[in-house]
Amino acid sequence: EAQVTQNPRYLITVTGKKLTVTCSQNMNHEYMSWYRQDPGLGLRQIYYSMNVEVTDKGDVPEGYKVSRKEKRNFPLILESPSPNQTSLYFCASSYLVGGWYEQYFGPGTRLTVT
Amino acid sequence: TQLLEQSPQFLSIQEGENLTVYCNSSSVFSSLQWYRQEPGEGPVLLVTVVTGGEVKKLKRLTFQFGDARKDSSLHITAAQPGDTGLYLCAGGGNYGQNFVFGPGTRLSVLP
Numbered sequence: 001e002a003q004v005t006q007n008p009r010y011l012i013t014v015t016g017k018k019l020t021v022t023c024s025q026n027m028n029h030e031y032m033s034w035y036r037q038d039p040g041l042g043l044r045q046i047y048y049s050m051n052v053e054v055t056d057k058g059d060v061p062e063g064y065k066v067s068r069k070e071k072r073n074f075p076l077i078l079e080s081p082s083p084n085q086t087s088l089y090f091c092a093s094s095y096l097v098g099g100w101y102e103q104y105f106g107p108g109t110r111l112t113v114t
Numbered sequence: 115t116q117l118l119e120q121s122p123q124f125l126s127i128q129e130g131e132n133l134t135v136y137c138n139s140s141s142v143f144s145s146l147q148w149y150r151q152e153p154g155e156g157p158v159l160l161v162t163v164v165t166g167g168e169v170k171k172l173k174r175l176t177f178q179f180g181d182a183r184k185d186s187s188l189h190i191t192a193a194q195p196g197d198t199g200l201y202l203c204a205g206g207g208n209y210g211q212n213f214v215f216g217p218g219t220r221l222s223v224l225p
Binding site: 035105 | 159
């Protein structure tokens with residue numbers, strides 16, 4: 001089954017404690033993204049990756065890091081989480097159709113930073 | 115930064131009614147996408163429109179891309195409770211670009 005998986009699904013942590021949210025896709029897609037979703041603000045792209053070892057900032061990259069060492073995995077790293085990073089996070093995997101990408105989203109990770 | 119606005123923000127209707135939601139921008143997009151998101155799940159792609167003036171139909175859902183490629187609409191005919199969800203429009207995502215999402219329209223269809 002084609003899917004995007006994220007782990008963990010729920011995470012409560014404390015300010016400053018480094019954490020990683022994993023994302024994996026089994027569709028051999030080149031483009032992967034991370035988003036955060038906040039009430040009233042919609043989905044905002046944090047980082048995206050066009051391919052292995054190629055990453056770029058989205059609209060809200062501050063406080064986050066990513067890496068793309070393998071095509072299937074795209075982890076999101078919070079080196080020193082702060083309460084304003086409490087949010088619902090989605091990973092997406094995309095394939096190129098014509099000149100645009102169509103996205104498949106993971107189930108989400110709800111992060112609370114206290 | 116390109117921005118997308120959606121209206122209305124909330125919509126509550128009775129089963130069987132028709133409705134239209136809108137997605138607008140001051141920027142030109144080479145394509146726009148519509149997603150539906152249900153509680154506790156990630157968004158699911160419904161359609162991509164790429165040509166100005168394009169109309170696409172998906173069962174009872176009709177999507178239109180404005181002639182100037184700055185706006186789009188989603189029309190639902192005879193809404194059903196299963197249509198309940200958050201409808202999101204998104205643009206960008208072309209090669210080398212980041213995606214931009216609108217804030218969404220939360221639709222509730224009451225039986």
